[in-house]
Amino acid sequence: MSTLTPAEDLVKQRFEALFLDVKVAQQGILDKGISALNVIETEQNKTTRSLLRVEKQAIREKDLNTKSDLNFLSTIAKQIDTEVEKRIEKSFEDTDHLYSKIIGIDDALPKLLDLVCVKAATITKIEPLATELPWFFKDLMKFVNQPKYQRIDNKGKVVIVETMRVGLNFFGLENLIIILTSLAFKRFLPQITDPYPKIKQRVWEEALATAISCKQIASVMGINQNDAYCLGMLQTMGKVVVTKLYFRLFEEVQREALIETQTAKKHDEHSALTRITPSGPFLNQLIDKHALNISANLIEKMAMKRVFIANAMSEVANNVPAADLSPIALVLKQGQAYAQYRMLKRHKLIDLQQSKDYIRTLGMPQGSLELLKKTDLRSLDLSASNDYFFKHIHATPLK
Known part of the structure; x- marks a missing residue:
């Protein structure tokens, strides 16, 4: 395993703190x-x-x-953590279960991503497969009808998109893979993560920032931007799996221990168990140890034939040295690292000198930093397809 530089280690520690609680992370810097x-x-x-x-x-x-x-309390907590770790690592052995039950990847999703990447793809071919995703129509309608994307017709009325076909055409075929990947990933996100309620938000921010960063770096390097975007976002699936399983198994193990100590009348142990909550630092350890490998296994299982990201994900998960990485795998490493830096910067968790020291470690391609500095990593930068609306809806953008 490669040794982290001081700058990389600092970013790693602060990003893990941010993942759990931004206020605690900020206070930690002030207290140091x-x-x-x-x-x-x-x-x-x-x-x-x-x-x-x-x-x-x-x-x-x-x-x-x-x-x-x-x-x-610490002794009891370690006993719980040990049992949780044992069960969680056992769960990781069943990729099929992680794929279908924990993440919940629909069978039609990889096929649809592949189809959208075909140059000769048409809405007529895409629409039937899109309808096989039970959630896609509702989420797509909600997405395209956001106020920022609304348009008006030639009578001055706001156009409400109501059909799958119009929704698929809304941003043009060239943007469809980005929308599909993003909407799918949002459905993967963990829901219950108390006492760390912001984890869901942080996972989404990281996935989106990494995906956009990868897309921009890929554009500079002449690499397929759609592949880079998908890889940047889907590489975060492992973190989702570990997070979901950790909170689920912690509750399960704690409940069993409470019943056992109550039955055995071990009052001190029972009282201690009621005061123990999930450990954020322990969750970060599990993510650091397992997340990338899980992502690699899940992407491999998706078996996509036109979204070429499985080998790159495997390279990164196996910690291949930067000098030996394929171009798109290197894009992922750089995109993920840059996204983490920008998130820390936004929350004032890294100063100017620390930023400079860290950026130097990334080996970014020429022109990429200038491009990334001007890029919003917090939202998709899409615009409705004018050609389609002028031909079919006779609509114009809202001012």
Whole structure:
């Protein structure tokens, strides 16, 4: 395994903190460097108060009790984590289950992605297969009818898209794979992640930022941009799987342990179990260890014949050195790294010098940074197909 540079290690740690809770991540930076001062001030305050011997003894006993309680909680939590890890790694062995049940990839999705990539593809060929995705029509209508994409007809009325055919044509065939991949991935996202409710949002932000970054870098390198976008987004599927399974299995293991300790009348253990919550740092460890390999297995199982991303995902998952990566695999490495940097920058979790040090490690192709600096990584930059609307709807953009 390659060794991270100090700049890469800093970004990794801060991005993992951001994944769990932006406020905690920001506070962690503020607290760094002043914790030692706080300890000194606390000790000085204790001294200046000239505490009575009885007060000193009470504080000492309270500190010992607190430490003992925390140690006991930590022991119980580690036992839960060990069992969760055992079950989660067992679950990873069944790719079919991860594919169909945990992520929930419809059989028609890979076929549709392949079809959309065919140069000779037409809406007449695409529409029947698109209808096989039970969720696609509803999500597509919601997407194309967003206020920012609305158009008006020649009578001044807002055009409401109501049919699959118009929806598929809305942004032109050249953008359809981006829309399809994005709408599909949104359905993969984890839902219940308490006590870290922002994880769903962070996963989506990372997937979208990585996909857009990969697409832009690919444009500079002369690589297929649709493939790069799909790879950038779908590489995050492993993180989704690990996250979903972790919270699901944590609840399962905790519930079983509560029943067991209650039955055995182990009151201390039972009380401790009620106070334990899922561990964000432990989840990050599991993601770091397993997510990329799971993504590689899922993409391989999709068995796409015209979206050429499986080999690249496998290269990245196997940590192939940058010098030996295929061009599109290198695009993924750079796109993911740049997306993480931009997310940290937006949340003020990285300063100017740290940014410069990190960017130097990425080996970005010439012209890509200038392009990426001007790119919005938080939303799809699409516009409705004028040709289609002028011919079929007689609509014009809303001002």
